[in-house]
Amino acid sequence: MSAAPISAPPLAGTVVHDEVVEARAAWAHVVRAGEVLRIVDLGGNQAVDCLLYNAHDHVERYSAADTIAAQRNIFLVEGSVLRSNEGNPMLTVADTAIEFHDTIGGACSRESNTLRYGHHTLHQHACVDNFLDAGSRFGLSKRDLVSNVNWFMNVPVGPDGLLGIVDGISAPGLHVDLRAEMDVLVLISNCPQINNPCNGFDPTPVRLTISRPGAS
Amino acid sequence: MDDHPIDEPATDSLEAALAHARSQAGATAATQATVPAAAAVDLPEGVSAAAVTWDEVLGSGGYASGRVRRGDVIRFTDLDGGTCANLQLHHAALTSERLNPADTVKVQWQAYLGEGALLLSDLGRVLATITADTSTGHDALCGHSNRRTNEARFGHGAAHGPHPAARDLLALAAARHDLGRRDLTAGINLFAPVRVAADGGLHLAPPTGARAHLDLRAELDLVVLLAVAPHPLDDRPDATAGRVRITSWEAERPEPDPFRATTPERLRAFENSEQFVGAVR
Numbered sequence: 001m002s003a004a005p006i007s008a009p010p011l012a013g014t015v016v017h018d019e020v021v022e023a024r025a026a027w028a029h030v031v032r033a034g035e036v037l038r039i040v041d042l043g044g045n046q047a048v049d050c051l052l053y054n055a056h057d058h059v060e061r062y063s064a065a066d067t068i069a070a071q072r073n074i075f076l077v078e079g080s081v082l083r084s085n086e087g088n089p090m091l092t093v094a095d096t097a098i099e100f101h102d103t104i105g106g107a108c109s110r111e112s113n114t115l116r117y118g119h120h121t122l123h124q125h126a127c128v129d130n131f132l133d134a135g136s137r138f139g140l141s142k143r144d145l146v147s148n149v150n151w152f153m154n155v156p157v158g159p160d161g162l163l164g165i166v167d168g169i170s171a172p173g174l175h176v177d178l179r180a181e182m183d184v185l186v187l188i189s190n191c192p193q194i195n196n197p198c199n200g201f202d203p204t205p206v207r208l209t210i211s212r213p214g215a216s
Numbered sequence: 217m218d219d220h221p222i223d224e225p226a227t228d229s230l231e232a233a234l235a236h237a238r239s240q241a242g243a244t245a246a247t248q249a250t251v252p253a254a255a256a257v258d259l260p261e262g263v264s265a266a267a268v269t270w271d272e273v274l275g276s277g278g279y280a281s282g283r284v285r286r287g288d289v290i291r292f293t294d295l296d297g298g299t300c301a302n303l304q305l306h307h308a309a310l311t312s313e314r315l316n317p318a319d320t321v322k323v324q325w326q327a328y329l330g331e332g333a334l335l336l337s338d339l340g341r342v343l344a345t346i347t348a349d350t351s352t353g354h355d356a357l358c359g360h361s362n363r364r365t366n367e368a369r370f371g372h373g374a375a376h377g378p379h380p381a382a383r384d385l386l387a388l389a390a391a392r393h394d395l396g397r398r399d400l401t402a403g404i405n406l407f408a409p410v411r412v413a414a415d416g417g418l419h420l421a422p423p424t425g426a427r428a429h430l431d432l433r434a435e436l437d438l439v440v441l442l443a444v445a446p447h448p449l450d451d452r453p454d455a456t457a458g459r460v461r462i463t464s465w466e467a468e469r470p471e472p473d474p475f476r477a478t479t480p481e482r483l484r485a486f487e488n489s490e491q492f493v494g495a496v497r
Binding site: 064100119145156 | 318339383398399
């Protein structure tokens with residue numbers, strides 16, 4: 001991606017965390033209720049796989065199904081509310097420069113890569129390994145992994161149900177701002193997939209910034 | 217609905233109470249399991265009663281669970297039409313491995329389930345194959361009702377009430393297999409044909425008529441959890457779900473298997489399951 005980065009609007013409040021997460025890496029952080037997590041797609045068309053847990057009760061976690069059933073639409077847009085498996089709001093999409101984000105594509109894994117692309121892909125790094133690694137530092141295990149959000153990823157569904165990942169609709173510098181509605185443990189996998197267009201066949205870094213309401 | 221006798225029974229002594237308790241045996245209920253399963257009647261063509269391993273009828277708000285072995289076929293029948301059978305599958309030998317709806321639709325490039333579709337685990341293996349389907353469709357996207365949504369829709373969502381949340385029913389089913397709420401995922405909904413519009417909008421297509429069925433062939437030993445409860449997109453103010461019959465039986469795998477290699481992705485899912493079975497032999 002060679003286009004000049006687009007600068008996102010200023011983030012209100014006081015920045016409490018600011019980090020560039022390298023390509024293919026895992027990340028985990030607690031975002032407190034009222035804080036805003038900004039994700040910036042620095043290189044363009046970089047899928048950012050994301051799971052959410054109630055920071056005080058990890059059994060309550062993001063549910064793609066509850067989220068899309070409640071809003072009766074598979075796409076996350078500005079104003080969408082990400083809901084837990086108990087139906088409670090976890091994050092709200094406060095602002096985004098992208099038309100929509102994906103809820104149904106899930107995460108890549110070593111094992112699912114073998115089905116999608118061939119047995120030769122078994123040893124490629126994948127998002128599930130990032131989730132397992134990041135989650136294990138908070139006492140989470142494989143049992144706690146569920147279908148995730150994919151920020152900046154494009155997964156249309158055709159009239160006969162044909163579904164798949166196609167070229168992205170993001171660009172360098174585009175952002176999504178997520179307001180926490182509860183204290184949320186956020187796990188992120190900066191997707192390492194190289195077998196489909198979800199990262200433009202070139203995984204790149206993303207910037208993660210957390211701001212707290214109020215002046216510094 | 218009241219299964220209790222109208223007349224007040226004589227239970228004023230231990231002997232009378234014992235006689236009263238035992239006199240109830242042999243009664244039948246509108247929904248129950250057939251025990252032993254080989255006593256089941258009205259079986260699919262070609263299935264002998266001796267091969268039946270599980271036979272049970274559930275009503276709205278009901279739940280059940282069971283184990284089926286690799287190769288067994290499990291038939292879900294929508295007895296009344298337009299039901300919603302909330303289904304979760306776990307690999308019995310490794311229960312942290314479970315049905316993954318996202319991988320199921322993504323790997324097969326298809327959002328809608330039907331005959332020939334595989335139900336895939338999170339570990340790249342096929343858990344079950346849809347070997348027959350006479351319904352109008354199913355749902356791999358919307359998951360199950362929860363206490364909060366049912367309280368909003370019906371004013372009640374608890375398991376003991378008139379509109380139990382499917383998720384809570386599935387948690388009760390899971391407990392029978394030493395599984396808990398951590399082990400529940402979004403699952404799939406049988407007989408609830410959800411369709412996606414070009415703008416991403418979700419809606420329920422017209423439901424199936426009575427007696428439609430879906431057959432799953434287990435490709436690994438499975439724990440099956442099922443709850444019967446209205447679909448999350450079912451807007452009817454007092455919605456209930458019709459009765460569902462579960463029947464499983466031991467079956468011969470056809471050779472060659474017409475479902476094994478219908479696409480390259482499906483073939484590799486079978487290869488991965490066969491690799492697991494070989495590894496633990």
